[in-house]
Amino acid sequence: MIGVDAGSGDLLALAVLTQYRMATTEQMHRVIAPSARIEQTRRRLARLREEGLVDRITLPQAGRTRVWFPTAYGVQLASEWPEMRGRRPSRTVSDPTAVRLKAGHTLTVTETALAFLEDARRRGDMCRPLDWIPEVHHPIGSGEAVIPDALLYYRHGPSASGNGSMLRAFVEVDRATMGPERLAAKLTAYERLHRYVPVVPGRRPTFQEPAVEEWRRRYPLFPRLLFVLDGTGATGIENRIRALRAGAGLLAPSHFPYDVPILAAPLADLLQHGPSAPVWRPVHEPGRRVRWTGSGHRQT
Numbered sequence: 001m002i003g004v005d006a007g008s009g010d011l012l013a014l015a016v017l018t019q020y021r022m023a024t025t026e027q028m029h030r031v032i033a034p035s036a037r038i039e040q041t042r043r044r045l046a047r048l049r050e051e052g053l054v055d056r057i058t059l060p061q062a063g064r065t066r067v068w069f070p071t072a073y074g075v076q077l078a079s080e081w082p083e084m085r086g087r088r089p090s091r092t093v094s095d096p097t098a099v100r101l102k103a104g105h106t107l108t109v110t111e112t113a114l115a116f117l118e119d120a121r122r123r124g125d126m127c128r129p130l131d132w133i134p135e136v137h138h139p140i141g142s143g144e145a146v147i148p149d150a151l152l153y154y155r156h157g158p159s160a161s162g163n164g165s166m167l168r169a170f171v172e173v174d175r176a177t178m179g180p181e182r183l184a185a186k187l188t189a190y191e192r193l194h195r196y197v198p199v200v201p202g203r204r205p206t207f208q209e210p211a212v213e214e215w216r217r218r219y220p221l222f223p224r225l226l227f228v229l230d231g232t233g234a235t236g237i238e239n240r241i242r243a244l245r246a247g248a249g250l251l252a253p254s255h256f257p258y259d260v261p262i263l264a265a266p267l268a269d270l271l272q273h274g275p276s277a278p279v280w281r282p283v284h285e286p287g288r289r290v291r292w293t294g295s296g297h298r299q300t
Helices: 009-020 025-032 038-050 072-078 096-123 180-195 234-249 267-273
Strands: 054-059 065-070 132-134 138-141 144-146 150-156 165-174 224-229 262-266
Touching: 009 025, 009 038, 009 054, 009 065, 009 072, 009 096, 009 132, 025 038, 025 065, 025 096, 038 054, 054 096, 065 072, 065 096, 096 132, 096 150, 096 165, 096 267, 138 180, 144 180, 165 180, 180 224, 180 234, 224 234, 224 267, 234 262, 262 267
Parallel strands: 165 224, 224 262
Antiparallel strands: 054 065, 132 150, 138 144, 150 165
16 A cells, blocks of 8 residues: 555645546545545635646636646656655656546546545445556567556455555556447456566576566566446446356456456446446356455455
8 A cells, every 4th residue: 555645635645646647626636635625625726837747727617617637747746756656657647638538537537546445434444546557568578568547455344453454456448439349458458467477688597596477576466457337338347247157258368367366347336336336247247246345355
């Protein structure tokens, strides 16, 4: 878990925008200061804008919603902080035109982050704003990589007593901008990441230093995989879940779909009931409804 000085609201606001890439005024308020008045968040963002650290655009098709994003200077400054080392997205957006083009997907990813953050606050679990890390680069060889929409760190249970469990998840947010088959193809990439062992030129594995999968250098257990589905009605959701199930079946004889929890849920259900509710469907058994915090293996 990442600890940013909560007393420095400006620091946290810039760190969140740098890491999340963009957010509306309301989203920023809900992330950094939900117990304060929203006017305080507006003043904070305006101050950061005056200092050249953040900027904004207005989306006319969304009730003239203001969308905030970090400037190149803001990204450079935030990236120097120890809390942000290696945490900024692989594709930072600091250009107003690029922000406008990417706003639909990125703001949906930010709304998904808020679903987890606010659910953790209600339940007494531990999930801080910077525990949602968009677009972490994971190489899988041949110059290719898996870049999930977000990597989530989440401590579930009574963390104060030391009995809680640390959960990690790769989160993929799909707004139905690609066909179900292309969505399901992502499972193949994650299966490759699960078994990918990097080859070091001129160095052979030994008994003392055996070759290990790349992901083990970062995680004690492979993060569970969560597909958050949006942009269609119930029929579209069912089509994509069926495609994910078919995609998992094509991974045979790999045990990846059984060794790693792979779950799917509509964003609408997360917003209505909270991510901790039993709204998730295992892709290999979509008739079931489970909790993402309890399905599969326990992570530490």
